[in-house]
Amino acid sequence: MLMHLPVLVVLAPLLAAPIVALMRGATWPWLLSTLVSWFALLCAVLLLIQVQAEGVIIYTMGGWEAPWGIEYRIDFANALLLVLITGLASVVMPYARLSVEQEVGAERSPMFYAALLLLSLGLCGMTATGDAFNVFVFLEISSLATYTLIAMGRDRRALTASFSYLVMGTIGGTFYLIGIGLLYVMTGTLNMADLAERLPAISDSSTVRTGFAFIVTGICLKLALFPLHLWLPNAYTYSPSAVTALLGATATKVAVYILIRFVFTIFGPEYSFGAEPLAEVLIPLAVIGLLSASTVSIGQPNIKRMLAYSSVAQIGYIVLGIAMGTAMGLTAALLHVFNHGLMKGALFMTLGAVMYRMGGTNLSDMQGLAKTMPLTFWAFVIGGLSLIGVPLTVGFVSKWHLILAAIELGWWPVVIVILAGSMLAVVYVGRVVEAGFFGEARDPTRREAPASLLIPVWILIFANIYFGIDTRLTVDIAEAAAAQLMAGGVVR
Amino acid sequence: MTANTALILTLLTPLLGAVLIGLTGRWPNLRETITMVTALSLFALVIRVLIGLNAGEDIGVELFEVMSGVGIAFNTEPLSILFAMIASGLWVVTSVYAFGYMRGTNEINQTRFYVCFALALFGAMGVAFSANLLTLFIFYEVLTISTYPLVTHKGDAKAKAGGRTYLGILMTTSIVFLLPAIIWVYAVAGTLDFVPGGILEGNLAAGSATILLLLFLFGVAKAAVMPVHKWLPAAMVAPTPVSALLHAVAVVKAGVFTLTKVVIYIFGTDYLASVPYESIAVYMAGFTVIAASCIALRQTNIKRLLAYSTIGQLSYIVMATMALAPFSEIGAAIHIAAHAFGKITLFFTAGAIYVASKKTEVTQLNGIGWRMPYTMAAFAIGALSMIGVPPTAGFVSKWFIIAGAFQLDNYFVLVVLILSTALNAAYFLPIIFNAFFKPEDVKLKDHGEAPPSMVIALCVTASLTLLFFFFNGPVLDLETQLVGGMP
Numbered sequence: 001m002l003m004h005l006p007v008l009v010v011l012a013p014l015l016a017a018p019i020v021a022l023m024r025g026a027t028w029p030w031l032l033s034t035l036v037s038w039f040a041l042l043c044a045v046l047l048l049i050q051v052q053a054e055g056v057i058i059y060t061m062g063g064w065e066a067p068w069g070i071e072y073r074i075d076f077a078n079a080l081l082l083v084l085i086t087g088l089a090s091v092v093m094p095y096a097r098l099s100v101e102q103e104v105g106a107e108r109s110p111m112f113y114a115a116l117l118l119l120s121l122g123l124c125g126m127t128a129t130g131d132a133f134n135v136f137v138f139l140e141i142s143s144l145a146t147y148t149l150i151a152m153g154r155d156r157r158a159l160t161a162s163f164s165y166l167v168m169g170t171i172g173g174t175f176y177l178i179g180i181g182l183l184y185v186m187t188g189t190l191n192m193a194d195l196a197e198r199l200p201a202i203s204d205s206s207t208v209r210t211g212f213a214f215i216v217t218g219i220c221l222k223l224a225l226f227p228l229h230l231w232l233p234n235a236y237t238y239s240p241s242a243v244t245a246l247l248g249a250t251a252t253k254v255a256v257y258i259l260i261r262f263v264f265t266i267f268g269p270e271y272s273f274g275a276e277p278l279a280e281v282l283i284p285l286a287v288i289g290l291l292s293a294s295t296v297s298i299g300q301p302n303i304k305r306m307l308a309y310s311s312v313a314q315i316g317y318i319v320l321g322i323a324m325g326t327a328m329g330l331t332a333a334l335l336h337v338f339n340h341g342l343m344k345g346a347l348f349m350t351l352g353a354v355m356y357r358m359g360g361t362n363l364s365d366m367q368g369l370a371k372t373m374p375l376t377f378w379a380f381v382i383g384g385l386s387l388i389g390v391p392l393t394v395g396f397v398s399k400w401h402l403i404l405a406a407i408e409l410g411w412w413p414v415v416i417v418i419l420a421g422s423m424l425a426v427v428y429v430g431r432v433v434e435a436g437f438f439g440e441a442r443d444p445t446r447r448e449a450p451a452s453l454l455i456p457v458w459i460l461i462f463a464n465i466y467f468g469i470d471t472r473l474t475v476d477i478a479e480a481a482a483a484q485l486m487a488g489g490v491v492r
Numbered sequence: 493m494t495a496n497t498a499l500i501l502t503l504l505t506p507l508l509g510a511v512l513i514g515l516t517g518r519w520p521n522l523r524e525t526i527t528m529v530t531a532l533s534l535f536a537l538v539i540r541v542l543i544g545l546n547a548g549e550d551i552g553v554e555l556f557e558v559m560s561g562v563g564i565a566f567n568t569e570p571l572s573i574l575f576a577m578i579a580s581g582l583w584v585v586t587s588v589y590a591f592g593y594m595r596g597t598n599e600i601n602q603t604r605f606y607v608c609f610a611l612a613l614f615g616a617m618g619v620a621f622s623a624n625l626l627t628l629f630i631f632y633e634v635l636t637i638s639t640y641p642l643v644t645h646k647g648d649a650k651a652k653a654g655g656r657t658y659l660g661i662l663m664t665t666s667i668v669f670l671l672p673a674i675i676w677v678y679a680v681a682g683t684l685d686f687v688p689g690g691i692l693e694g695n696l697a698a699g700s701a702t703i704l705l706l707l708f709l710f711g712v713a714k715a716a717v718m719p720v721h722k723w724l725p726a727a728m729v730a731p732t733p734v735s736a737l738l739h740a741v742a743v744v745k746a747g748v749f750t751l752t753k754v755v756i757y758i759f760g761t762d763y764l765a766s767v768p769y770e771s772i773a774v775y776m777a778g779f780t781v782i783a784a785s786c787i788a789l790r791q792t793n794i795k796r797l798l799a800y801s802t803i804g805q806l807s808y809i810v811m812a813t814m815a816l817a818p819f820s821e822i823g824a825a826i827h828i829a830a831h832a833f834g835k836i837t838l839f840f841t842a843g844a845i846y847v848a849s850k851k852t853e854v855t856q857l858n859g860i861g862w863r864m865p866y867t868m869a870a871f872a873i874g875a876l877s878m879i880g881v882p883p884t885a886g887f888v889s890k891w892f893i894i895a896g897a898f899q900l901d902n903y904f905v906l907v908v909l910i911l912s913t914a915l916n917a918a919y920f921l922p923i924i925f926n927a928f929f930k931p932e933d934v935k936l937k938d939h940g941e942a943p944p945s946m947v948i949a950l951c952v953t954a955s956l957t958l959l960f961f962f963f964n965g966p967v968l969d970l971e972t973q974l975v976g977g978m979p
Contacts, residue, residue: 087513
């Protein structure tokens with residue numbers, strides 16, 4: 001069975017999803033989805049161990065060799081990401097039961113869990129596959145699931161949020177598809193490894209350049225790079241809490257991974273940063289996005305929306321790391337992909353607990369939280385500190401590496417931007433903490449959130465601290481992954 | 493118990509104390525007993541480390557590695573043991589004082605107060621014993637965050653505004669200046685360990701070293717060199733025990749301690765002396781000394797006056813450290829201790845006056861010396877130490893700083909010291925004079941001394957201020973090791 005691990009991560013939820021959809025009530029669909037996501041996590045962890053022990057894993061689907069068949073190819077970068085996705089899904093699923101019961105309702109639960117499974121399997125599929133067209137297929141699966149999930153939000157604005165994401169997401173997907181099509185015309189292959197081999201010979205053709213531009217733009221839409229981020233704040237704000245947690249922690253990260261895959265593995269760093277002005281395009285956008293989104297988040301009355309804008313800003317850090325085009329910058333970007341997943345997952349889930357008890361996530365709902373819901377409040381404080389990048393949290397580790405990478409290049413203005421972003425985070429997190437700490441609770445009789453919400457939240461908070469202290473696992477893997485990626489092409 | 497075990501326990505004890513204090517919040521007497529036991533055992537442990545250091549034991553613990561080549565690690569040397577001794581020793585006295593103060597003023601949230609106090613000491617111990625800049629930075633932030641609830645203790649609008657300034661300046665500077673400075677050191681030197689003689693020589697271009705020095709100077713805002721000093725007056729909204737131990741001793745000394753460590757163990761005094769425009773740091777600190785004293789002259793609120801006095805005194809230490817003469821390095825280290833004894837006494841008296849009479853302004857103190865003789869006598873001793881008059885602690889350190897100025901023929905330092913002495917006398921002596929020799933203005937309320945525990949505490953620190961003048965031998969012997977023996 002061990003040799004089938006790469007496909008099991010995707011296949012298990014794929015098989016379970018229709019069964020879940022056919023079930024009745026809320027409990028059984030929830031139970032099955034939870035078990036399946038735990039199984040997927042187990043597979044992902046085993047995969048990571050296997051990659052560490054044996055190097056790159058190549059799995060040919062149905063025994064059909066590439067380029068005729070589809071191959072899955074697991075190296076350090078996507079093994080780490082698979083652990084993040086399945087890990088987040090494994091804490092979100094148990095958490096979802098109460099929160100979904102309240103926000104979505106029992107009768108729609110089977111559909112909800114089925115869509116959530118499809119979302120996570122779509123993300124896993126995009127990550128695991130070594131076939132550029134297969135990426136598109138999974139991209140569509142995860143996107144369609146996302147549109148459905150967002151629309152299930154309690155607020156009626158969820159419908160327009162879902163619709164505008166549908167329009168934007170489809171444009172992004174189409175751009176990607178056009179880019180793949182152009183590359184296929186030129187190379188006759190869709191396999192990433194083959195693309196990487198054949199592209200250098202024809203790299204000065206304008207078709208390839210156009211393909212590159214379409215692909216990068218399409219992916220940047222999905223990863224919400226400023227100014228293509230407009231779909232994100234509404235989508236995150238109006239989705240059910242469990243969906244926001246999973247989306248915020250993983251969805252944009254997978255798009256980041258696809259970008260990294262194309263820039264470094266398929267086109268190669270020499271082409272992307274040498275022949276194409278990728279750095280010149282990405283750096284200004286990342287910097288503007290980072291600063292503007294952080295500034296905008298300060299004024300948000302709805303904390304969920306505030307964190308959504310913060311996500312746009314954090315994407316800026318990650319894209320900065322990628323755009324540096326160095327091993328150190330890439331390490332920082334990969335670290336922040338993982339670490340930001342942990343912190344945003346934790347924070348959005350904390351807000352879900354607030355939503356469950358207070359019925360909203362506005363600043364006014366956070367007033368006096370330190371007294372009424374201390375465990376929820378302190379979870380938010382620790383998550384917030386991690387977002388700022390205070391030592392002993394994961395946020396510090398990634399920010400450290402990002403600044404180190406910028407200093408290595410002598411990019412002092414970028415160092416200042418990164419630090420300014422942290423300062424803005426102090427302000428927007430501080431605002432909520434101050435309200436929770438000093439504010440008068442609207443209704444002092446509200447109690448702490450139930451354990452089934454708090455335990456998953458605190459598991460993630462614990463992970464935020466654990467990986468902030470013991471960085472061996474994350475930093476080593478990120479460094480190894482960056483080294484693999486910087487080598488360009490595909491490691492055989 | 494080996495010295496290494498003691499070293500780890502100095503960190504665990506206040507942490508465990510904080511947990512226990514939190515759990516026993518419902519029984520105030522038990523809670524306060526635990527605070528006391530924690531403070532005493534911490535002091536005992538620090539003494540055990542000191543004995544180990546003096547006996548030449550090999551002291552150093554590495555817990556785990558965070559980045560390649562840098563981990564969470566602890567060790568000790570003359571400067572760190574001095575800081576740890578002062579912070580933990582004065583915590584014992586402050587705890588005694590705090591019991592009287594907090595009960596005397598019926599403060600709210602007393603459990604949170606004691607928990608955060610213990611956490612702040614945890615931060616201070618970590619800063620003291622850190623073996624590299626990363627560990628130091630982590631505990632520096634622990635100290636900032638754990639003292640925020642103490643500053644905003646009252647929870648009213650004024651406290652919140654003060655807290656915002658406090659956290660805003662300390663956090664901003666540490667993230668915007670200190671953190672990149674540390675990462676820069678790591679990027680060029682590949683290590684962050686504190687090594688005698690420094691780690692930067694040969695790794696950094698001369699011009700960059702000047703910028704790095706300034707990043708450290710303003711990144712360590714806890715040292716309150718102008719213009720990053722505003723947080724200290726803002727922090728005065730805190731209850732007085734906090735101002736006394738944290739904002740006259742633990743937090744601010746963590747700042748100057750960090751700067752001294754950076755000068756001696758990261759730059760190395762020899763290398764720093766070769767850095768162009770290094771003396772800009774001396775001028776910045778000298779300016780702060782004079783400017784802070786001038787502002788203090790115009791303050792009417794006792795605690796704000798003391799805060800500005802602290803800013804000036806801290807810059808003595810910074811100026812002495814940056815002057816780079818062997819004598820001035822010793823003077824800087826000793827002034828960490830000398831100023832601590834005097835300033836904590838002054839804050840204790842300010843709190844005692846507040847508890848006994850609710851007075852907070854300098855102008856209200858006429859004739860109070862006869863109602864509160866012990867308190868005002870202690871105030872006089874503390875104030876004389878600030879001015880630097882024998883027989884007080886302040887005289888000893890000033891002696892060394894001046895000796896250092898002569899060693900280098902640095903007349904700027906000399907002039908600053910003379911001017912500052914005059915200014916200090918100008919704002920402290922009238923208070924003492926008025927308290928004893930002017931009649932009381934209006935009879936507001938009949939009162940005597942503050943509760944006994946407070947009076948005892950302030951008498952102890954006042955005596956320490958005097959005793960340090962006579963029995964400073966062990967401290968001197970210890971600190972001369974910083975510059976490799978008496979020059």
